[in-house]
Amino acid sequence: MRPGLIKEIIKGIFVKPVTIQYPKEQTLIEPDFRGRQYADLKKCIGCSLCAVECPANAITMTKIPDEYVAPKTNARRIYPVVDYFRCVFCYRCVTVCPVNAYLVTNEYRLASSTIVESSELSLSTTTKAAGGV
Ligand code: SF4
Ligand code: SF4
Numbered sequence: 001m002r003p004g005l006i007k008e009i010i011k012g013i014f015v016k017p018v019t020i021q022y023p024k025e026q027t028l029i030e031p032d033f034r035g036r037q038y039a040d041l042k043k044c045i046g047c048s049l050c051a052v053e054c055p056a057n058a059i060t061m062t063k064i065p066d067e068y069v070a071p072k073t074n075a076r077r078i079y080p081v082v083d084y085f086r087c088v089f090c091y092r093c094v095t096v097c098p099v100n101a102y103l104v105t106n107e108y109r110l111a112s113s114t115i116v117e118s119s120e121l122s123l124s125t126t127t128k129a130a131g132g133v
Pocket of ligand 2: 039043044045046047048049050051079080096097098099100101102
């Protein structure tokens, strides 16, 4: 047996494992990690530039439902919905937006049975019009 091997084996028994027991333990991530992003509908002017520029074709311009308030600057009442299954998190959409409408997060846990796109998050940035349900 290689000299020192037994010593190494015994040492290994007491060393804390390098693997993280996810999800019990959370992975440390940089604050500027590119996580889930979505448009703030109080700012978005519906110009579609982010959708045009997206290299992954992950953005669909979508009608803002009638019951939600849209700013006057968004005359067509449309907003970008990001498909997180297609998105490669390059943040091209964030940088090209002329009005800095994207809200960025470092959220990386995207596995979900419900939220796989950004509509719910974006709609939560605006309010419902009076009389809206
Ligand atoms: S981060 Fe990149 S891939 Fe994702 S929606 Fe924006 S432009 Fe498209
Ligand atoms: S580029 Fe900005 S303003 Fe234009 S549609 Fe996208 S989020 Fe809205």
